[in-house]
Amino acid sequence: MYSPFQTIFIIAPNVDSFGAFCIYKKMTNDDIKFMQLALAEATKGMGKVNPNPLVGAVIVKGNNIIGTGYHEKYGGPHAEINSIQNATQSVAGATIYVTLEPCSHFGKTPPCADALIEAKIYDRSQSFGFRSGN
């Protein structure tokens, strides 16, 4: 089966995001399913986040979705942070699927990569370069 998601980028928790373990691994069907949900989340921000990209996130624990979020408005919290805030249980040890690699710089908000490491969340993000459009 053809999949656009051939490789993923994993950042191990508790490791500095800049010197992180960066390994490429083939995505499973579950990974693809969760990433598709993250893409669907991302589209909810359409027309509201320009000039930022559309970004969606899904947090999964034990194969259950425990939180979803998206970048809702320009200058507002990023999708990762919204999904952590929407989580219905502790996110420690969970896996996050984000449609754009979590940011590692201080912009209008603190870096999401740091927030994910602090929350002990495994990152299985994939950059899609999704345009916000209008």
Ligand SMILES: [Zn+2]
């Ligand atoms: Zn961010």
